[in-house]
Amino acid sequence: MTQKPPAYSVRGLGYRYGAHRHEPGRQGGWSLRHVSFDVQDGEILGLLGPNGSGKTSLLKLLGKIMQPETGTIALFGSDLTGMVQDVVARLVAFVPQEHQQIFPFSIMETVLMGRFPHRARGRLGTFGWEGESDLRMAQEAMKDMDVLHLADRSIHDVSSGERQRAIIARALAQHPRVLLMDEPTAFLDLNHQVEICRILRKLNDERGLAVVLVSHDLNMASQYCDRIMLMENGALFRIGTPDDVITPDALRAVYHCDVLVDRHPGSGLPRVTLPGRQRTGSCESRPMS
């Protein structure tokens, strides 16, 4: 155990949507209340919870995309609110849930945007021309995400899964120490879901990349995350290893529904299954071992 600071140290975090934001049903309400936790350097942390439990808000606060109402966030030991945006962007990359782009940038141009926080501040750097290393890193990231062959295609002319992979490639091109991902596998085919999880693990092993990912996929989180944080209604419900958190009682308390939790045959980690149809009407928990 070394004494290096955790990637994130979050204390008493609170956030509420401002009056000018149109968030149906939750205007002015607290979407996060008194959330405290650490993200260790080099761990993969999964954020789980029902819709509206504050996962995405939390992720955006971690990325300094939004400002917290109360509490503090320390990124590698220094206060996040005091950091300049591009310093944050050199340490943290964010993969949004949805990508909206009205102008037809190519995939290559999109991925190269990830090099922006690292841009040179010279004569040409002011105007933002990328150097050789920027192109190389962008191409590596595109190769990892299997979008290199789409480099010259417009972001409008590719499928939503390909677009998602390009956005992940953009985040990788940022060379961050922490990757924040909002539903990274939502639009992806099975093979690319597996591939992305594999690449995340690889980057985690090789570079010590820490990952915080929001997911609806309990099983993916259970298999690939070191720890899981379960959220309910803006508060932290439970945080710990998949074994501690993915339990029928915790899931019942948060999702208000009974599920089956057994063991994954390969990894031995918890596996969640929806109850079958054979019993009329009722959900029943039948833990198996």
Next chain:
Amino acid sequence: MAHGTTINTAATANRASGFDIERSIVTHRRWLTVMVCLLCASAVVVIGSLRFGAESISYTDVVDIFLLWLRNGPARMESAEPNFMILMYVRLPRIILAFMVGACLATVGVGLQALLRNPLADPYVLGISSGAALGAALAMLIGAGTTIMAMSSLPLFAFIGGLLSIGIVYRIAVSYGHLPVHTLLLAGVVLNAVFSALIMFITSIMDPNRSFGMMSWLMGTLLAPDYPALGALAVYVGVGTTVLATQSTALNILTLGEESARSLGVEVERLKKMIFVIAALLTGAVVSVSGLIGFVGMVIPHAVRLFVGPDHRLLLPASALVGGMFLVIADALARTLLAPSEIPVGVVTALAGGPIFLYLLTRRKGGLAS
């Protein structure tokens, strides 16, 4: 130079993976090619339009006068040759003015389209030009500028008017989170109506001799300015476009939306303020010298984007040059179509740009409804 190696790597990548790097990003080579072509075209358009106007001067006359001028110097030319006076003190300054106004409007259009993430944004359509015009009209009313072409405090009032209307448009835009295009256009329509009413009110209480001048100014008229006035405008244009151009990459990223832009390290609030101020400054400067000239800021960036792509490093300067050329041609038409009388150039651009705008609006209806 760094870009030499960039292109070499690009070529290697090209061979290795089978995609075309020239089509993937704006390389230095492509940037240079496009800009050199556009600069040559601009020179051709500017020189070519010298012969058009109420007084017919053939190209051979133009060349003769120029050669004579080179040989004799300007002092002796003025008395000797009436056409020289027309060329040097009426036509050339007006063409330069038209070029700068067109370049400004196109630049502002590019900036607003990136800021509002909307390819239909335009200073005229959104009511920013009429806000600036209202400011200028107020300045004329209180006598800050005795003549319409005065560069004194007119641009300042126009700048404030423009800033005010950008502020209103932007507030409307952000109050809906991510903005529906029709809301934005509607906001522009309402702003235009209100500002036009106020301008008409000001015109009605003005002394009739001056109100006629103001009406023709409002329709968008390029009058031959003197060279100091041109110089003042050139400073506005130069500073505004250069500052915006240094933010090209940040503008690219801003089109992803504010949240993504922030996560990629862009200081979004600072960039937005910068675009506000530059757009208001350029619109104010342009409106105070040439009145309301519409649609250049929307049509030109749109067309240029189709040919050079959306990267602002190329889109911005290319749009400026094409916008300049467009207005020089439009003004040449305005001078000659009904010669010896003139059509206001704003009428020409509106007649050309309006239908294009409608076409784009109907074509994009489905795609931009969300």
